[in-house]
Amino acid sequence: MIKPVALYLVYLPANLFFVALAYLLSPLLAAISLVTGPKLPGVLQWFSTLDADFDGGIAQGVIGYKADLSGWRLWWQRVCWTCRNPSHGWQSELLGMPADGSVIVRQVISEIPKNQWYIMETANGARFFCFKRDQPLFGGYYLKIWLGWVNKSYDGRNHHYAFQIGPKRRQ
Known part of the structure; x- marks a missing residue:
């Protein structure tokens, strides 16, 4: 059986890859969300949080996240949310x-x-x-x-x- 610290280190490269990918894809994911709604379809949701949608910062009262935004401002807020919570789905489903x-x-x-x-x-x-x-x-x-x-x-x-x-x- 692999020790916890060794397993953590084995998973680290995959985690860093998925987090970097979430940062890179965040503008595209936010754009898709403007069409599909605040919860992305399928495995795309894994680039964000599983326990909240793209507008989770509003419900959680996170400083700077506002309701009733649209257009570029909503897109930017969702880019920021992805970068604040990158790849939580991958971290849960694949590495959890x-x-x-x-x-x-x-x-x-x-x-x-x-x-x-x-x-x-x-x-x-x-x-x-x-x-x-x-x-x-x-x-x-x-x-x-x-x-x-x-x-x-x-x-x-x-x-x-x-x-x-x-x-x-x-x-």
């Missing part, structure tokens, strides 16, 4: 760990600094991990670091693969 029967074996959570560490296990006994950290920077910004597989299943079926390191603004 099954949620059914999975359990948290160990968790360590601290508030200062804000860290979360989880060791989880699938129903078949495969172990996987999740590490989250919000590293304060300056001016209301922090460095969001998520590695491993997300500790909760957003789509109800899989814990999606996470490799997210980037600045975020506090809301």
Whole structure:
């Protein structure tokens, strides 16, 4: 059985490929969504989020995402949403760990600094991990670091693969 860290590293090139592809395709995907609606058809949805459509930022109250946009402004907002959440579907369906029967074996959570560490296990006994950290920077910004597989299943079926390191603004 492959150890969780080794499996994570094996999946990393595929994840980086799908994330880069989501960034490159984001203008086209947003354009398609103007015709098909805020949820893309079939596997195209895998380039975005499985738990929300292209307008998920509005429902989630994300700063800068507005309702009642149309034309170029709506297209741009959907490009931004794809770049904010690139390839979550691929990370869940292809690289994810099954949620059914999975359990948290160990968790360590601290508030200062804000860290979360989880060791989880699938129903078949495969172990996987999740590490989250919000590293304060300056001016209301922090460095969001998520590695491993997300500790909760957003789509109800899989814990999606996470490799997210980037600045975020506090809301």
